[in-house]
Amino acid sequence: xxYNSETTAAKTASPYVADLSDRLTALRDLILPKYHIGQVKQxxxxxxxNSILAGFAQQVNxxxxxxxxxxxxxxxxxxxxTEFATSQLLASIRGQDALELKDCxxxxxxxxxxx
Numbered sequence: 787x788x789y790n791s792e793t794t795a796a797k798t799a800s801p802y803v804a805d806l807s808d809r810l811t812a813l814r815d816l817i818l819p820k821y822h823i824g825q826v827k828q829x830x831x832x833x834x835x836n837s838i839l840a841g842f843a844q845q846v847n848x849x850x851x852x853x854x855x856x857x858x859x860x861x862x863x864x865x866x867x868t869e870f871a872t873s874q875l876l877a878s879i880r881g882q883d884a885l886e887l888k889d890c891x892x893x894x895x896x897x898x899x900x901x
Contacts (some may be wrong), residue, residue, distance in 0.1 A: 798863040806838070807871040814878045831887055833880045835872045840892035842868055846899055865899055 789796045810873070821827060842865075846855065855861050869887065876885035 792809070798860060799867040802863050803864045804865050807867055810838075810871045810875050815873050818878065828879050828885060831876055831885060835876055835887070836890040836892045838868065838872055839887075839890055839896040843895040843899055845894065863890060863895075 818831075826858065846861075846901075849855055873887050875890070876887065879885050887896075890896075
């Protein structure tokens with residue numbers, strides 16, 4: 787994927803997180819604006835963001851040596867980049883109410899990764 791307008795500044799994030807961020811940016815800027823489906827787009831964005839956050843948290847929790855990973859600078863950059871890209875996706879969805887990360891049920895588990 788060559789659409790990397792935002793992740794070029796995030797050199798400290800892991801390649802897979804940078805790729806995820808690139809794909810979310812492309813989804814946000816190139817694909818979603820073409821569809822005007824109101825509440826369906828909001829529900830879809832919340833489900834996608836929730837799946838990303840839950841999957842990230844689940845994979846980290848599966849690692850055996852999670853404490854050493856959680857203390858690394860790269861892990862902190864990965865969490866921050868994932869959170870930023872996901873929140874930007876949600877913020878781009880216009881509707882009656884602004885969408886935020888706190889609207890995702892998995893956001894609590896994702897925040898627990900920082901502790």
